Amino acid sequence: MYLTRKTGEMEKILEIKNLYVGRIDGTKILPVLNNIELSIYKGELFCLVGESGSGKTTLALSIIRLLPKSFRILSGEIILCNKKITGISEELIRGLRGKLVSMIFQDPGAYLDPLFNIDTHLRESFHGNPVEFNQLKIKVITEVGLSPEILSVYPHQLSGGQQQRVLIAMALINNPSIIIADEPTTALDVLTTKQIIKLLDQIRIKHNPGMLFITHDLNLALSTGTRIGIMYRGCIVEIFKPNKEKPLHPYTKILMGYSEENHSDISDTTLMDTKQETDEKCIFFERCPEKKPLCNRKVDFIWRDETTGIRCIKYGQNSQM
Amino acid sequence: MRNFLGRLKKYSKVSYFSFWFLIIFYLVSFFADILIPYHFDYQFRDKPYHPPSKIHFIDTEGRFHIKPFVYETFVDDPIFRTYKENYSVRYPIKFLVDGPERNVFFIFKTKKYLFGVDAPAGIFLFGTDTYGRDIFSRLLYGSRISLSISIIGVLISFVLGMITGGFAGYFGGITDQVLMRIVEILMVFPSFYLMLSLRAMFPLNLSSIQVYFLIVMILSLIGWAGLARIIRGMVLSIKEEDYVLAARSLGLSHWRILVFHILPNTFSYTITAITISVPGYIIGESALSLLGLGIQEPYPSWGNILSSTVGNIRVISDAPWLLLAGAFIFIILINFNILGDALRNVLDPKNW
Ligand SMILES: Nc1ncnc2c1ncn2[C@@H]1O[C@H](COP(=O)(O)OP(=O)(O)OP(=O)(O)O)[C@@H](O)[C@H]1O
Ligand SMILES: [Mg+2]
Numbered sequence: 001m002y003l004t005r006k007t008g009e010m011e012k013i014l015e016i017k018n019l020y021v022g023r024i025d026g027t028k029i030l031p032v033l034n035n036i037e038l039s040i041y042k043g044e045l046f047c048l049v050g051e052s053g054s055g056k057t058t059l060a061l062s063i064i065r066l067l068p069k070s071f072r073i074l075s076g077e078i079i080l081c082n083k084k085i086t087g088i089s090e091e092l093i094r095g096l097r098g099k100l101v102s103m104i105f106q107d108p109g110a111y112l113d114p115l116f117n118i119d120t121h122l123r124e125s126f127h128g129n130p131v132e133f134n135q136l137k138i139k140v141i142t143e144v145g146l147s148p149e150i151l152s153v154y155p156h157q158l159s160g161g162q163q164q165r166v167l168i169a170m171a172l173i174n175n176p177s178i179i180i181a182d183e184p185t186t187a188l189d190v191l192t193t194k195q196i197i198k199l200l201d202q203i204r205i206k207h208n209p210g211m212l213f214i215t216h217d218l219n220l221a222l223s224t225g226t227r228i229g230i231m232y233r234g235c236i237v238e239i240f241k242p243n244k245e246k247p248l249h250p251y252t253k254i255l256m257g258y259s260e261e262n263h264s265d266i267s268d269t270t271l272m273d274t275k276q277e278t279d280e281k282c283i284f285f286e287r288c289p290e291k292k293p294l295c296n297r298k299v300d301f302i303w304r305d306e307t308t309g310i311r312c313i314k315y316g317q318n319s320q321m
Numbered sequence: 322m323r324n325f326l327g328r329l330k331k332y333s334k335v336s337y338f339s340f341w342f343l344i345i346f347y348l349v350s351f352f353a354d355i356l357i358p359y360h361f362d363y364q365f366r367d368k369p370y371h372p373p374s375k376i377h378f379i380d381t382e383g384r385f386h387i388k389p390f391v392y393e394t395f396v397d398d399p400i401f402r403t404y405k406e407n408y409s410v411r412y413p414i415k416f417l418v419d420g421p422e423r424n425v426f427f428i429f430k431t432k433k434y435l436f437g438v439d440a441p442a443g444i445f446l447f448g449t450d451t452y453g454r455d456i457f458s459r460l461l462y463g464s465r466i467s468l469s470i471s472i473i474g475v476l477i478s479f480v481l482g483m484i485t486g487g488f489a490g491y492f493g494g495i496t497d498q499v500l501m502r503i504v505e506i507l508m509v510f511p512s513f514y515l516m517l518s519l520r521a522m523f524p525l526n527l528s529s530i531q532v533y534f535l536i537v538m539i540l541s542l543i544g545w546a547g548l549a550r551i552i553r554g555m556v557l558s559i560k561e562e563d564y565v566l567a568a569r570s571l572g573l574s575h576w577r578i579l580v581f582h583i584l585p586n587t588f589s590y591t592i593t594a595i596t597i598s599v600p601g602y603i604i605g606e607s608a609l610s611l612l613g614l615g616i617q618e619p620y621p622s623w624g625n626i627l628s629s630t631v632g633n634i635r636v637i638s639d640a641p642w643l644l645l646a647g648a649f650i651f652i653i654l655i656n657f658n659i660l661g662d663a664l665r666n667v668l669d670p671k672n673w
Contacts (some may be wrong), residue, residue, distance in 0.1 A: 030490070054337045064570055097572030109565035115585050123582075151524050154670050 012079075013178050014040040015064065019076030021055075021062055032058050032071065032235045035284070037301040037309065040178060040210040045201065047221035048214045049255070050231030057070060057213045059231075060180045066095045070228070079168040081177050099127050103173035104181040108163035112155035114193045118166055119151040125170040136173060144169045144199060161192040165199070172203060177193055179203075183217070183297040197224055218255050230255065234284050237299060237311045245308070248315040282313065290314060328667045336663030339656040346653065347472075350464035354425045355456040358437045358444055362619045363421065365443050365453035368394065370402050370640045373448045381408045384454040393442040402639070412442040443593040448642035450629055460649065463621035466533065468653075470622075471602035474537050475595050483584060484554035484590070485545070486552025491560055491579045501553065507546035513546055515543055516605060520614045529620050536615055540605045544598060548591065557586045562586075596661035600654035607650060620651055 021033035025059035033055050040046050061067045061189045063078060078086045081100050085093055105111040112121060122137045129245060132301050138148050144165040155163060163186055171179050181200065185193040201224065204211050215221055221228050221240045230252050247253065282299040284290055295313055302316040303309040310316050349356065365371070376389045390413040392406035418437035422430050438444050446457040485504070489497040507515070519539045527535065559565065560583055568578050585648040603623065609615035610624025611631065618625060626646040630636045636643050666672050 021485060066566060066569055094572050094574060097570055099572065104572040105563065107563065111567040113564040113582055115567070124573065126569065127572065156671055
């Protein structure tokens with residue numbers, strides 16, 4: 001299924017429409033992702049920020065269709081480079097992984113097979129003509145800032161930063177249209193984090209893929225991202241451009257320290273509860289300092305323009321309440 | 322391979338020695354046809370229970386000879402069957418001597434033997450048995466049967482275990498259920514009785530080639546089940562590893578992930594396990610042959626060489642060289658155990 005989806009000059013690489021993902025627990029289906037609306041354009045660095053358990057990894061894994069067994073895509077569409085990837089067979093999606101979309105993971109050591117050296121890892125990642133591989137591997141490995149000698153080395157002989165660079169090289173080798181990085185720097189120290197972020201940014205500028213960068217560090221996102229998505233309990237509550245506009249959603253404002261949380265109604269259960277009654281009220285209802293009686297109903301994500309949007313009744317419509 | 326040997330040597334000198342010992346032992350047994358001084362079936366009727374020949378360099382007059390030689394022997398005491406040497410003629414050990422025609426590697430016929438002495442003297446490095454057959458030749462020839470049964474049996478078990486364990490663990494569901502129930506059925510029987518009853522399903526008067534393959538099949542059928550179960554367990558845990566998720570995110574097929582990423586990660590265990598299990602196959606063959614259900618006379622195997630000693634207490638005091646087959650089984654067993662232990666360490670990249 002080929003569709004042309006272009007917005008002005010920008011090419012949409014990834015489009016997610018009204019995605020619901022649930023986890024099957026016995027006979028119940030617990031919602032994990034609700035009403036996700038997201039699109040990523042060529043050459044941008046989209047940062048997805050959210051607290052632990054908000055569903056960031058689940059979202060990333062839905063995009064490459066590698067959700068754990070107990071997870072199901074309940075409804076919605078994911079369109080990757082004009083190809084609808086929800087509802088297509090495992091065989092078809094396999095051909096796209098690595099080529100159209102690559103993933104970089106949080107704990108680099110665990111994601112490298114201990115039995116194989118780096119050369120084999122790159123060879124496994126590479127989908128193209130094997131004849132080109134020998135040139136390409138040198139190019140890629142130097143591009144991520146490693147020396148070619150490292151090719152004969154085994155994963156456990158590398159430092160965390162080096163391992164992460166190897167994973168980046170593996171993601172890069174097929175020159176994919178979109179790279180998803182799931183908290184790639186969480187296991188690394190501050191200085192190495194800076195280097196890796198810089199490397200990812202260089203790659204983005206040079207090869208122009210779309211990048212979905214997942215982190216729980218809002219400051220990092222503010223300083224590097226071209227757009228930022230804020231996730232809260234399985235929903236994207238706001239998408240904004242950090243240097244153009246001020247975020248409006250009450251949750252974002254709390255994260256950025258602009259306002260104080262409403263502690264009065266929160267109990268532990270509401271924080272831990274993943275069974276969100278999104279049909280009944282706004283997901284942020286309990287913690288929201290700006291809540292109104294009107295918020296006691298279902299709230300959908302509303303696009304403000306092509307690239308930004310919010311999930312809030314108060315700021316969603318242009319009409320102020 | 323070089324790396325492997327280096328690591329093995331570094332890990333322990335003893336295991337390095339075991340490795341080469343086993344290689345040489347297997348090579349020698351492979352070339353048994355060439356190395357034997359007598360055909361395994363050739364009988365010296367007048368020399369039953371002959372002790373190992375004495376090899377001399379110095380004759381009765383005290384002269385030194387550069388070529389070692391033996392003397393002809395004759396029965397000295399018919400009751401206790403002791404032999405005496407006849408010092409009148411020296412029989413120097415020669416290379417490439419003529420003898421009865423025989424088959425080598427089932428391919429060509431020859432009358433040449435690698436070494437020997439002129440008739441009527443005989444050279445018996447390890448003595449002779451009841452029929453006056455050279456034990457050295459029989460042990461060597463028998464080692465080819467016993468050791469090849471063990472290696473082929475282990476390889477078949479390994480492949481079967483890998484395939485069933487890998488499939489069951491990776492794909493799970495109904496495949497897993499069916500395969501594991503089969504494995505459990507095989508495992509509930511004590512292996513020795515299973516072996517006997519499997520053998521009992523076939524007629525006794527099979528040709529030696531048929532018996533050979535029957536034993537290989539029986540032994541590997543018994544061996545693969547345990548291996549399959551353990552490999553399944555390992556695959557179950559390895560498939561949850563992050564690097565498998567990473568491999569999937571690279572777009573690799575299930576087949577490639579299973580064969581190239583999951584099964585190799587079980588190798589450090591499985592190779593160790595099969596190394597340690599090789600002696601079990603040798604003993605299994607011996608046990609069958611010992612009971613007369615395995616390799617049949619006149620073909621020698623370590624098992625049926627040992628079986629000639631069963632129920633014959635006098636052998637132990639009068640002809641202990643007949644027990645050498647047991648000693649060989651023991652030596653092989655020890656070396657495989659030492660090697661297996663070392664392999665567990667050496668094959669794990671984390672220890673490199
Ligand atoms: N394998 C799993 N089995 C069951 N539940 C899971 C599993 N993985 C995640 N979950 C649940 O799914 C929800 C979303 O988890 P997810 O891993 O997507 O969060 P996250 O935003 O990536 O968190 P973090 O920042 O800690 O990585 C959580 O409520 C979590 O409890
Ligand atoms: Mg996560």
